[in-house]
Amino acid sequence: MFQLLAYLRFWLRSGNAHGLHSPFVFGLYTSVVRHTGIFGAYAAVEARRQQLLNSPARISVTDFGAGSHTGAGQQRRVADIARTAAKPTHLAQLLFRLVNYFRPATILELGTSLGLTTAYLAAADSHHRVITLEGCPNVAAVARETFAELQLRNIEIVEGNIDHTLAPTLAALGAPVDFVFFDGNHRYEPTLQYFELCLAHRTDESVFVFDDIHWSADMERAWEVIKAHPDVRLTVDLFYIGLVFFRKNQPKQHFSLRV
Numbered sequence: 001m002f003q004l005l006a007y008l009r010f011w012l013r014s015g016n017a018h019g020l021h022s023p024f025v026f027g028l029y030t031s032v033v034r035h036t037g038i039f040g041a042y043a044a045v046e047a048r049r050q051q052l053l054n055s056p057a058r059i060s061v062t063d064f065g066a067g068s069h070t071g072a073g074q075q076r077r078v079a080d081i082a083r084t085a086a087k088p089t090h091l092a093q094l095l096f097r098l099v100n101y102f103r104p105a106t107i108l109e110l111g112t113s114l115g116l117t118t119a120y121l122a123a124a125d126s127h128h129r130v131i132t133l134e135g136c137p138n139v140a141a142v143a144r145e146t147f148a149e150l151q152l153r154n155i156e157i158v159e160g161n162i163d164h165t166l167a168p169t170l171a172a173l174g175a176p177v178d179f180v181f182f183d184g185n186h187r188y189e190p191t192l193q194y195f196e197l198c199l200a201h202r203t204d205e206s207v208f209v210f211d212d213i214h215w216s217a218d219m220e221r222a223w224e225v226i227k228a229h230p231d232v233r234l235t236v237d238l239f240y241i242g243l244v245f246f247r248k249n250q251p252k253q254h255f256s257l258r259v
Contacts, residue, residue, distance in 0.1 A: 002216060002217065006214040006220065006239075007214070007239060010214065010237070010239045010256060011258070014237070014239070014256035014257055015256070015257060015258070016257060017030055017034070022234075022255075024234075024250070025234070025236065025253075025257075028101070028243075029236075029257055031101065032097045032098060033094065033097075033238065033259060034259075035097055039096065039097075041096065041120070041123035042093060042096075045092070045116060045150065048116065048150060049082060049086070049089070049116055051149070052081075052114055052116070052146075053079050053082045053083060054079065055077070056077075056079070057078045057142075058075055058076065058078070059075075059078060059081075059138040059139065059141075060074055061074055061075075061081070061136050061138065061139060062074075062137075063135075078142060081113065081114060081139070082114055082116075085113050085114075086113055086114050086116045087113075087116065087183075091240055091241065092116055092117045094238075094241070095117060095121060095181060095209065096120040096121070096124050098179075098207065098243075099120075099121055099124040099125070099179060100125070102178070102205075102207055103125065103128075104128060104178030104179035104206075104207065105127075105128065105129065105178055106128075106131070106173060106175050106176065106177050106178050107121050107122075107128055107129065107130045107131070107177075107178065107179045107180075107181070108131050108132075108133075108177050108179070108181070108198070109131070109133065109180075109181045110133050110166065110180070110182050110194055111132075111133065111134065111135075111181075111182075111184035111185075112133065112134035112139065112143045112157060113139060113183075114146060115132075115142070115143030115144070115145075115146035115147055115155075116146065117181070118143065118155060118157075119146055119147065119150050119152055119155075121179075122147075122152045123150070123152065126152075126153070126154050127154070128154055129154060129156070130155045130156070131157075131169060131173070132155060132156070132157050132158070133157075133158045133160075133165055133166060133169065133184060134157060134158070134159055135159075135160065135161050135162060137159055144157065162184045162190075162194065163185075163190065163193075166194060166197055170198065176202060176203045176206065177198060177201045178203070179206065179207050179208075179209070180198050180202075180206070181211065182194055182195070182208065182210045182211060183211040186211075186215050186216065186218070186219055188219070188221055188222045191219065191222040192225060192226070195208070195226055199229075199231060204247060205246075205247070206246055207243065207244070208243075208244040209243055209244070210223065210226070210241060210244065211240070212241075213237065213239075213240075213241065213242040214239055223237075223242055226244060231246055232244055232245070233245055233246055233247050233250040233251070233253075234247060234254070234255075235253075235254045235255070236255045236256075237254070237255065237256040238257060238258075238259050239256075239258075239259070
């Protein structure tokens with residue numbers, strides 16, 4: 001019910017390309033968000049998705065985040081995780097297009113799950129370095145199978161509670177983080193904690209993407225704090241995800257656009 005009401009509020013205030021006066025946002029929206037073409041990398045990742053959806057395996061899941069809206073317990077079928085927790089095809093492919101558009105050298109993902117979204121991030125360019133953090137060892141094991149199946153060799157997976165692994169991972173990068181996908185904990189305080197940690201390693205050209213910004217009142221509150229941060233110059237609310245930019249000479253602006 002919360003998400004339904006949140007979507008109605010979003011629909012009333014959101015728009016499309018008509019009337020967009022920011023050339024940067026117009027290009028992003030028309031060339032990336034609303035892009036309807038097919039990339040060659042899509043087929044292999046979606047074939048792996050079907051494998052997972054058909055998997056009879058069950059695993060024990062340790063959840064450090066806000067839990068599941070479906071009420072799933074600790075013992076879960078891999079097929080159920082693929083159906084309810086993995087990013088749906090249209091959003092995972094949007095992340096692929098974002099990476100393909102911005103060409104980040106270093107990508108950080110908070111929350112690997114079964115590795116489908118990670119695969120899309122990595123498949124955009126084999127020269128990109130993708131570091132993905134996953135709290136549950138059993139889920140991470142399935143993700144490793146995904147990367148091996150797709151022959152993706154530019155992914156490094158870090159296991160353990162993100163509360164404990166994020167800071168040392170950032171410190172060990174040896175380079176700024178160019179693109180961050182925040183999907184590790186859908187609660188107010190951890191979301192802002194992860195945001196602040198990553199801020200210290202960003203550049204003016206970095207892109208932060210937050211998943212499920214309207215998932216709960218907590219996440220909506222966190223999104224408003226992120227938008228108001230003085231380092232944030234521009235945000236794009238696509239309802240399911242929120243895009244954050246730090247472009248130094250960009251006037252502070254916030255957009256709500258329909259996917």
